[in-house]
Amino acid sequence: MFLESACAKIILFGEHAVVYGRPAIAVPLTQLRARARIAARADTGIVVHVRDQARTFRLEEAADDDPLAVITRLTIESLKVGGDFELWIESDIPLASGLGSGAAVSAAIVRAIAAFGGRVLAAEQVSKLVYETERLYHGSPSGIDNTVIAYEKPMRFTRALGPKLIQISRPFTLVIANTGKSSPTKVSVGDVRRGRELDPARYETIFDEIEMIVDDALKALASGENDSLGGLMTRNQEKLRELDVSSNEIEHLLNAGMHAGAAGGKLSGGGRGGNVIFYVNEDQADNLKERLLGAGATDVIVTQVGGSSNS
Numbered sequence: 001m002f003l004e005s006a007c008a009k010i011i012l013f014g015e016h017a018v019v020y021g022r023p024a025i026a027v028p029l030t031q032l033r034a035r036a037r038i039a040a041r042a043d044t045g046i047v048v049h050v051r052d053q054a055r056t057f058r059l060e061e062a063a064d065d066d067p068l069a070v071i072t073r074l075t076i077e078s079l080k081v082g083g084d085f086e087l088w089i090e091s092d093i094p095l096a097s098g099l100g101s102g103a104a105v106s107a108a109i110v111r112a113i114a115a116f117g118g119r120v121l122a123a124e125q126v127s128k129l130v131y132e133t134e135r136l137y138h139g140s141p142s143g144i145d146n147t148v149i150a151y152e153k154p155m156r157f158t159r160a161l162g163p164k165l166i167q168i169s170r171p172f173t174l175v176i177a178n179t180g181k182s183s184p185t186k187v188s189v190g191d192v193r194r195g196r197e198l199d200p201a202r203y204e205t206i207f208d209e210i211e212m213i214v215d216d217a218l219k220a221l222a223s224g225e226n227d228s229l230g231g232l233m234t235r236n237q238e239k240l241r242e243l244d245v246s247s248n249e250i251e252h253l254l255n256a257g258m259h260a261g262a263a264g265g266k267l268s269g270g271g272r273g274g275n276v277i278f279y280v281n282e283d284q285a286d287n288l289k290e291r292l293l294g295a296g297a298t299d300v301i302v303t304q305v306g307g308s309s310n311s
Ligand code: PMV
Pocket: 011, 014, 015, 016, 017, 018, 019, 097, 098, 099, 100, 138, 140, 141, 142, 143, 144, 145, 185, 189, 268, 269, 270, 271
């Protein structure tokens, strides 16, 4: 029996622009995890149990476009793992909310099948396999989700150069509030693509402005001048609004959070729903959490970025 897991992630700055070659900053959320447990089976066949969907399927009968079957088949084939097994999958990560749930489940499956086959994979190998499934369902993902989840380290990411691990000099508190509205990334990514096709100059300018915000944020994180991070998040949110990936639910929580003393905030991930993140002084985090729950957030997580659990 082997038990493997993978973490959730947050994009601090730069989502969407990262699809078009600009840098983004992502951090792991190590306390929220997807898990895959695997054990040899006496009978023939491969059986997968998915707790969150309350379903069990035999791999040979699964549809070609079933994401869990795709990553399971792909991993078996590319690692040449033989034998019959039973695989149990469960996840604490909310679906379609910008926390990387799909990539985390895939990464946990890859690691479990590798362990079953007696292999230990480097982060890059896990990332590559997970990217293949992300590609099937997100069109043209930048690769940031699979990368930060596989490396489980804070990073600057670009399509051209991949991950560059970053040091967070001074840990800070992040409050993550779920709008409760799930929103598939491929929809907002597709809308941004169509918008850019219609008006490339306008979109490239917005992406360039986001890149400048990311660069400022990298400097702040490296120097420990965290006080500017809230304002940078708010500036990044303005640009995401211009890309039309915000939503009423996001704006409502942002308003509530700013009134409750957050230093800044933005959507995180694909947008249109999902999670909103806030930079806040540690001593105000609990108050902010209460106020966001009062304003209708379905779930609020208070976490340290760059502390022992996330760096
Ligand atoms: O998977 P999400 O919702 O966290 O979004 C990923 C970030 C995007 O920049 C919107 C898409 C991508 O492929 O980078």
